[in-house]
Amino acid sequence: MQQRSAERDFSAYNQAQRGRPVRPVARRAVDIVLAREHAAPPVAVELGSGAGVEARFLAESSFHVHAIDGDPSVEQLLEALGESHGISPVIADLGTLEALPAADLVLSCATLPFVRQEAFTPLWETMREALRPGGVLAVDLFGEHDDWAGTEGTYLARAEVDALLEGLEVLELTEEERDGRSFAGPKHWHTFQVIARRPV
Numbered sequence: 001m002q003q004r005s006a007e008r009d010f011s012a013y014n015q016a017q018r019g020r021p022v023r024p025v026a027r028r029a030v031d032i033v034l035a036r037e038h039a040a041p042p043v044a045v046e047l048g049s050g051a052g053v054e055a056r057f058l059a060e061s062s063f064h065v066h067a068i069d070g071d072p073s074v075e076q077l078l079e080a081l082g083e084s085h086g087i088s089p090v091i092a093d094l095g096t097l098e099a100l101p102a103a104d105l106v107l108s109c110a111t112l113p114f115v116r117q118e119a120f121t122p123l124w125e126t127m128r129e130a131l132r133p134g135g136v137l138a139v140d141l142f143g144e145h146d147d148w149a150g151t152e153g154t155y156l157a158r159a160e161v162d163a164l165l166e167g168l169e170v171l172e173l174t175e176e177e178r179d180g181r182s183f184a185g186p187k188h189w190h191t192f193q194v195i196a197r198r199p200v
């Protein structure tokens, strides 16, 4: 049984992520942001940056990156990336964030489902407020049929996902259900992958 999120230990997961390829959703989101001209380097906020694979890619793609994660075991790693790549690391619980820097990209891979339900709605509002006009939101969400639904976190029905995206231009919305594996073992996945843009 998956643990309550306060008890989940992401450090082993994050250590195992070092050296893996950049997630394709991050590459597609970057292409969309960089297709527009920016007077200054674009800004990205990454929620749940883990081992920093995507944060590093964003920095190498000319973004200034705010990389936020709650796992203390990645603090040194993010600080090292901060020094080598100009990334601003923040170790914080996403459920306590009251504001985010204005951003051209808000990215969150495989993280938002672990945010407690009561904290998710305010966090989502904060993420949307951070988006500059034309800014892109690229996120993974989990659905109500996911094996982990019912544990602490946020697991959504399709209609709830649609409601979250109201007022945004939805560029990609892929809902998937499949049997597979997680870091913890076999699992039924119900996921939504979203790329959406704040209208200019």
Ligand SMILES: C[S@@+](CC[C@H](N)C(=O)[O-])C[C@H]1O[C@@H](n2cnc3c(N)ncnc32)[C@H](O)[C@@H]1O
Residues within 6 Å of the ligand: 005, 010, 013, 014, 017, 023, 047, 048, 049, 050, 051, 068, 069, 070, 071, 092, 093, 094, 095, 108, 109, 110, 111, 114, 115, 116
């Ligand atoms: C499954 S990992 C994904 C990491 C990375 N985005 C990736 O795709 O490999 C989830 C990440 O979210 C972080 N996380 C989960 N819940 C969090 C919370 N409430 N506040 C801050 N970080 C959290 C964990 O520490 C972990 O690094």
